[in-house]
Amino acid sequence: xxxxxxxxxxxxxxxxxxxxxxxIVLPAAIDSYLRQKLKDESLKNCGPQVAAFAECSKDKLxxxxxxxxxxxxxxxxxxxxxxxxDKLKEMKRDWIDSAKKRIxxxxxxxxxxxxxxxx
Numbered sequence: 001x002x003x004x005x006x007x008x009x010x011x012x013x014x015x016x017x018x019x020x021x022x023x024i025v026l027p028a029a030i031d032s033y034l035r036q037k038l039k040d041e042s043l044k045n046c047g048p049q050v051a052a053f054a055e056c057s058k059d060k061l062x063x064x065x066x067x068x069x070x071x072x073x074x075x076x077x078x079x080x081x082x083x084x085x086d087k088l089k090e091m092k093r094d095w096i097d098s099a100k101k102r103i104x105x106x107x108x109x110x111x112x113x114x115x116x117x118x119x
Contacts (some may be wrong), residue, residue, distance in 0.1 A: 016104030017097065024099050026092060034091045042082035049075040 043050060053075045056068035 016101040019100040024096050042079050045082050046078035049078045
């Protein structure tokens with residue numbers, strides 16, 4: 001592996017970030033997908049708490065309110081920790097940055113094609 005590949009913070013590797021955010025549109029479908037992905041990751045990370053609450057509430061109707069309160073609180077707190085708006089913003093930022101990178105690469109490719117035609 002070359003040294004350039006190891007240095008992911010180099011200027012050349014991050015030039016795509018110069019593209020303004022205003023050129024990127026986050027489609028509603030992507031927003032929905034990212035929200036679902038965040039939810040799925042949260043449920044995966046909180047699996048033991050969710051399973052414990054589900055087991056506790058299995059054969060209960062109204063008594064689940066007081067008999068499983070502590071487990072519900074643990075599950076709720078875990079899910080809250082993993083589904084913050086900051087985490088969603090981070091996922092959106094990652095998607096926007098990858099979209100910028102695709103746009104940048106497309107522009108470079110077009111420029112190369114133009115340069116090759118002119119030569």
